[in-house]
Amino acid sequence: MLPNILHKGSLFHFSQAICRQVQNKGLATKYRQDECFRLKLKKLIALAFVPLDEVTTAFDLIADQFNDDADDLLEYFEKTWIGEPKRRGTGRKKPLFDHKLWNIHDRVIAATPRSNNSVKGWHNAFAIRVSISHPTIVKLGEKIRREQSKFEVDMAKILQGHNIKTKKTCYRKLDERITRLVNSFERTQLDQFLKNMAANITL
Structure with missing residues (x-):
């Protein structure tokens, strides 16, 4: 998938790309059977709702919670969506997809559609x-x-x-929950925010 194909703010493309990688890395069964793993994966998708300047911090927090069997998945995610750490000095390389392409925090705050x-x-x-x-x-x-x-x-x-x-009532209520969560974001409660947002993500 080329960067210009990924619609700005498209949570659908972001989450589907991750789901494909879960299957490609042989983790589909683990996702279905392991509730803890499923939560962690949804936390990765919940990064789309974190303020842009907190994305990398939030990713590091989530990555530390995975077991070694998810290393390939995390490596893909980091390289594609976050940016690999530079070998020398501090900072990260540019990811394949810039954070602004898939992060929709500002769109939720502005009450604009999250996708087309x-x-x-x-x-x-x-x-x-x-x-x-x-x-x-x-x-x-x-x-x-x-x-x-x-x-x-x-x-x-x-x-x-x-x-x-x-919109159907269930989707309107979901939008309202997500908006409330995003508007009440606190940096000191980052992991709890990710858990709460993950609970509203269905794959």
Whole structure:
């Protein structure tokens, strides 16, 4: 996966890349059967919600909690997402993917979408409403006009002060929990923050 393919703030791509490596490193069974290992892996994904200036510190904290059988996975993660320590002096090399590409802490604080899933959601819903693999121009035009009418009705409701629900309740509640956790982040409680965030991550 090339850096310019990874959408900025896309938690989906970040977590899926890690899941693939868990399988590639032969750790899938361990992930399913070992609750402690599963928590640690989710903590790695929770790094996406840590403030940018705390990412490396948080990674070091998590890495120390893994057993030796995860060394290959951690080596991949460090090289790809964190940056390997420099052999001479202090600091780290640049990772394959800059922290700003996958860390979404600031997006959560700013209440902006964490990914382009809303666009995908609309596309899927529209495809279902069209419900024809290859619609004619006439039929497609009719569906687009209906979609435009629905959009105009929704816009009118928003302007009148109505709240248009665009997400399922379970996803809205998840967003609210994540926002609360991110907004209450404290550096002195870093490991607890990672545990709390990991509890809200599903793979």
